Amino acid sequence: QVQLVQSGAEVKKPGASVKVSCKASGYTFNNYGIDWVRQAPGQGLEWMGWISVNNGNTHIAQRFQGRVTLTTDTSTATAYMDLRSLRSDDTAVYFCAREAATGFLLYWGQGSLLTVSS
């Protein structure tokens, strides 16, 4: 069965960086894109970006451009989301999600809580 297992909770100081991982299993990793979505406490879902595992192409939401880098390691079937210059309003649960062939998000990770606090 398809599983996406994310890294654990992190606490960071403002200005720092964080790297969240998402390890995939149960399917051919190269065949499907991975999206990243975040959810601030008590708020809705916010789409951050997408990476094609096949060729490394990315689409990053405009508000995150310059602060977010999406990468994958096909040898370990793991996707990564790097977020730099952290601010307190980056405090959120970060989800990775595997796309279906046409782009909707079929499988989700369990979420990784990031707390940014001085």
Next chain:
Amino acid sequence: IVLTQSPGTLSLSPGERATLSCRASQRVAGNYLAWYQQRPGQAPRLLIYGASGRATGIPDRFSGSGSGTDFTLTISSLEPEDFAVYYCQQYGGSPYAFGLGTKLEIK
């Protein structure tokens, strides 16, 4: 594309019919519109894709309709486990924005 969901909160009783709306600021390419359910403390779950396709394992009381800019999620007869937050998302073109969600609460 901006997605506007209404109402923000919907208060209904089990057994009633729920109708949730998602309106796009411009046409959604290919009617690539999905609906997700999110229960507290859980990751979202795909319900509907392509505006009207039901995801595997989703009960047939959930149905999606609409095209272009106006989309609807209908739950024909609410079960206790259906009280949650529902989000629409367009994936016809980047950025794949979500709506702000509709909270379905027990009346």
